[in-house]
Amino acid sequence: MDKKYTIKDIAKLAGVSKGTVDRVLHKRGKVSPAALDKVNEVLKVIDYEPNLIARNLKNNKIYRICILLPDPEIDPYWRPCLNGIDDAVKEFKAYNLVIETFYFNPEKKKSFLKANEAVLELSPDAVLLAPLFHKETVDVIEKYHSLNIIVNTFNNQVESSFVKSFVGQDLFRSGRVAAKLLDSITDNGQIAIVHIDETYKNAIHMQEKERGFRNYFDEKENSAYTITTLKLKNPNVEISFNTFLNENPDLSGIFVTTSKSYQIAKIISDFKNKKIRVVGYDLIDENVSYLNQGVIDFIIHQNQKRQAYLGITSLVEYFLFQKEIPEMILLPIDIVNAENAEYYVE
Amino acid sequence: MDKKYTIKDIAKLAGVSKGTVDRVLHKRGKVSPAALDKVNEVLKVIDYEPNLIARNLKNNKIYRICILLPDPEIDPYWRPCLNGIDDAVKEFKAYNLVIETFYFNPEKKKSFLKANEAVLELSPDAVLLAPLFHKETVDVIEKYHSLNIIVNTFNNQVESSFVKSFVGQDLFRSGRVAAKLLDSITDNGQIAIVHIDETYKNAIHMQEKERGFRNYFDEKENSAYTITTLKLKNPNVEISFNTFLNENPDLSGIFVTTSKSYQIAKIISDFKNKKIRVVGYDLIDENVSYLNQGVIDFIIHQNQKRQAYLGITSLVEYFLFQKEIPEMILLPIDIVNAENAEYYVE
DNA sequence: AAATAAAGTGTGTTCGAGCACATTTATTGT
DNA sequence: ACAATAAATGTGCTCGAACACACTTTATTT
Structure with missing residues (x-):
């Protein structure tokens, strides 16, 4: 009743051989107009779908x-x-x-x-x-x-x-997502975009995220945020960032563009003055740990x-x-x- | 070189026929201990993986x-x-x-x-x-x-x-996710869990979400939230909820347990006194529209x-x-x- | 020891698509 | 009109697993 049509079925219905049907289906030529019509007529009526299983059985290339x-x-x-x-x-x-x-x-x-x-x-x-x-x-x-x-x-x-x-992923967009998140969890104030040195990584990666992030706030009317970009390099991340923290008491949010947000989290978890919100990337163990501790607020998953x-x-x-x-x-x-x-x- | 082994290969290696190999593979019995050993010996050495394509070709049941x-x-x-x-x-x-x-x-x-x-x-x-x-x-x-x-x-x-x-989805967990979200975007104050009447829907659905939601705040130490559950029924949602809003000026967040958050969004978007945060379910058009307008803050996607x-x-x-x-x-x-x-x- | 049953083994066909090759039919040139 | 050639068509085998069936060997019964 609802058995799938095979090439043989089509051949029988069209009154030709399966070879001819095969040539029509694959447009291999060497088919008379009359035969072509007959086969096409049948194909128009029925809904032929070649059996992938059979097709691939033959093709046993590795x-x-x-x-x-x-x-x-x-x-x-x-x-x-x-x-x-x-x-x-x-x-x-x-x-x-x-x-x-x-x-x-x-x-x-x-x-x-x-x-x-x-x-x-x-x-x-x-x-x-x-x-x-x-x-x-x-x-x-x-x-x-x-x-x-x-x-x-x-x-x-x-x-x-x-x-x-x-x-x-669309990195520009992912920067915007991060911006929206920080926007919703921080009150106005200063926000830092932190690029943590990964020498080898295509810098375009981080740049695109930053572009998206800034784009979100640019588009937002009467946004009262100040956005600062920070480029940190290991092994000086801790010292540099601590200095930055002390110099910027208004800091309310941090966007870390790489999977190294745990380094930032480690620093601010000792820094008890004020709740600073963090959005970072990638579910590596260290990040998840700070996420569970409430130091990192959101992580964007890149779904590797x-x-x-x-x-x-x-x-x-x-x-x-x-x-x-x-x-x-x-x-x-x-x-x-x-x-x-x-x-x-x- | 790295061609896949077939039953025929195994048969040749074991010095038996493919029928015997087949019987061994499918434990159909009727195999002498000697033959069984020979085949098993070969199977131990090579890594046989039956060709699913061939197997399914034969089994042409619909x-x-x-x-x-x-x-x-x-x-x-x-x-x-x-x-x-x-x-x-x-x-x-x-x-x-x-x-x-x-x-x-x-x-x-x-x-x-x-x-x-x-x-x-x-x-x-x-x-x-x-x-x-x-x-x-x-x-x-x-x-x-x-x-x-x-x-x-x-x-x-x-x-x-x-x-x-x-x-x-784990609905209890999804309630907790909603709670965490509202927790991170609202300051202390009152939170409302809103169940909007969907007569037919298994009430367990909404209950589980509420349980998870409350569980999050119960576990949280020194949480300064008051949580109120509201059961609204159409067509009275608008009137009832407006009354509630007026009676509860401290309301800072709303968790809507169904896909009807747009109904709540509609009401509070007219209610300009204070920013009230909303977390709801399901990406239906009306909800996405309020999400883009900034009335709904987060939507939990149930991925139907x-x-x-x-x-x-x-x-x-x-x-x-x-x-x-x-x-x-x-x-x-x-x-x-x-x-x-x-x-x-x- | 022969007859019979039981156990073990191998052969051959099937599934559907794809393609080589054989065969038939149509077209051209002389 | 009849080769010679080209075009069209059909036949038959392949892929690998599964399984029916036929066949051979061993075990059991009388």
């Missing part, structure tokens, strides 16, 4: 996907990605897929290049990478492209027409796990089921407080 | 899944579910699946029962339902179970050992779309790939403000 990201041992920010990768691997382990992960030292361009060389050795079908070093990334992307290897990026965006897809997961699954589904890969997948900007954190921590 | 939920025309809360269902249908349309949706009037038990009868007529393999009427739900679940039809629920939980899986989507996909993957269905899938409690709303609106 697809190889390589993922390149900074070593989570060096920067724990990337740890959740491993879970995302793991989920994807588990989900597709029954298919003809080889998914391999490569780490590089996020502080060393050489390490990044070396990892890419190792990937090239394997001549994979696709590469998913977290592009930290701009120039180097553009170069390797071109290399991959010339070898017909698909390149997708996640977390960081990079300008290159050779990148098929990007998974990440899902970024990695979607980066892989979109490639897998492209290879296995010829699903189109969207040029850009923007993940929601999740707002986390002490009460809903457990659902996002990975 | 699975029928029915979804029962309130008519979104009557309660727009359920509208996002349609998108979730749609996504799942699209994703699996190439497989042997029939997914059918049935609506019932959320105000009429009879309508619910009638919808279930229609479902029973089709004798599906599984049913996914939003259980509104407790007693009736328990009855139909028993009926389904006796007919070997799998029953999963979403959105509302119902006590029944016959339910295989539940997809939803994903609830429906996961409810279906878990069943599909169970049938198609014999994946286990988790007994309970708890979705994150998403916090939404005017800046990140666009990512959640469906």
Whole structure:
């Protein structure tokens, strides 16, 4: 009754052979106008959907996907990605897929290049990478492209027409979200945007967040906030920031643009004069701990796990089921407080 | 080199036929100890993973899944579910699946029962339902179970050992999230928990949210809040709440436990005396509009779309790939403000 | 020891799409 | 009109797992 139509069914209905139907469906030509009409007539009436299972059984090529990201041992920010990768691997382990992960030292361009060389050795079908070093990334992307290897990026965006897809967040928007949060939890006064030195990290990341943050307050009429940008460098963060705190008694809110908000939290938790509100990024353990203590008020979740997961699954589904890969997948900007954190921590 | 092992490969390696390997893999018996050992020896060495594609090609049974939920025309809360269902249908349309949706009037038990009868007529393999009427739900679940039809629920939980899986949110926790939000955006004063009459809705829903909300403040030391619960009924919401507002000039925050926060927002947006903060539920248009106007501060997203989507996909993957269905899938409690709303609106 | 039952093993077909190749039909040139 | 060639069409095999069925070997009964 509601059995799916097969090519054989169409052939029978149209009074031709399955070979002809196949040629029509794939526009391979070598079909007479008469036969073409007959088949199209049938296709118009019935709703044919090729059986993906059967289609893929034949195509038993092994697809190889390589993922390149900074070593989570060096920067724990990337740890959740491993879970995302793991989920994807588990989900597709029954298919003809080889998914391999490569780490590089996020502080060393050489390490990044070396990892890419190792990937090239394997001549994979696709590469998913977290592009930290701009120039180097553009170069390797071109290399991959010339070898017909698909390149997708996640977390960081990079300008290159050779990148098929990007998974990440709108950082400008995420800055606005942070601004809105601080706006709602602080009374007027001074707000500090704090960039904590992460030498290697694409500075664009932090800049975009700052732009969004300031944009929110610029748009707001009669805003009585003063916004100051602070660039702190380890190991001087503590001293510099303490000085700043003492010089700015009006400070009511802090927006930390990196996952290092725990460093700021540590300082202000000793600083009992006044309640200062903090909004930061990323659910790493130290941050969650200060979130639970009430020192950090909100954390914006960048959802690295899902970024990695979607980066892989979109490639897998492209290879296995010829699903189109969207040029850009923007993940929601999740707002986390002490009460809903457990659902996002990975 | 890294081709996947097939049953044939195992057979060759073990020096038996693929029939014997098959019997070992499926524990069908009729295998001599000697042959069993040989096959197990090979299986120990190699990492065999059956090809799901091939497996499912053979099993060309058509699975029928029915979804029962309130008519979104009557309660727009359920509208996002349609998108979730749609996504799942699209994703699996190439497989042997029939997914059918049935609506019932959320105000009429009879309508619910009638919808279930229609479902029973089709004798599906599984049913996914939003259980509104407790007693009736328990009855139909028993009926389904006796007919070997799998029953999963979403959105509302119902006590029944016959339910295989539940997809939803922890409502107690969501009450706590709301409390934390109001706590962070209001100064001490009075807070109102507002239940707006939705006759049909399982009152447990709202009660759980209230319990969580109060629990947060109970746990908080030296909290200087007064918490009042208000039960409002349409069409008297406006009059009653205006009276309440006038009688309680100290009111600083409102927690609306249903998706009707726009009704409260409408009232307080005319009430210019003081800034009153509002936290409510669900991204329906009216609420988002007040969110953007700054009348509602936060909305908790119940993610109906994903609830429906996961409810279906878990069943599909169970049938198609014999994946286990988790007994309970708890979705994150998403916090939404005017800046990140666009990512959640469906 | 032969007959019969039981246990163990292998072979062959199926699922649906895809594609190579064989076969048939139509068209062109002489 | 009849090759020669081109165009159109159909047949049959493949992928891997699953399972029915036929066949062979071993065990049990008389």
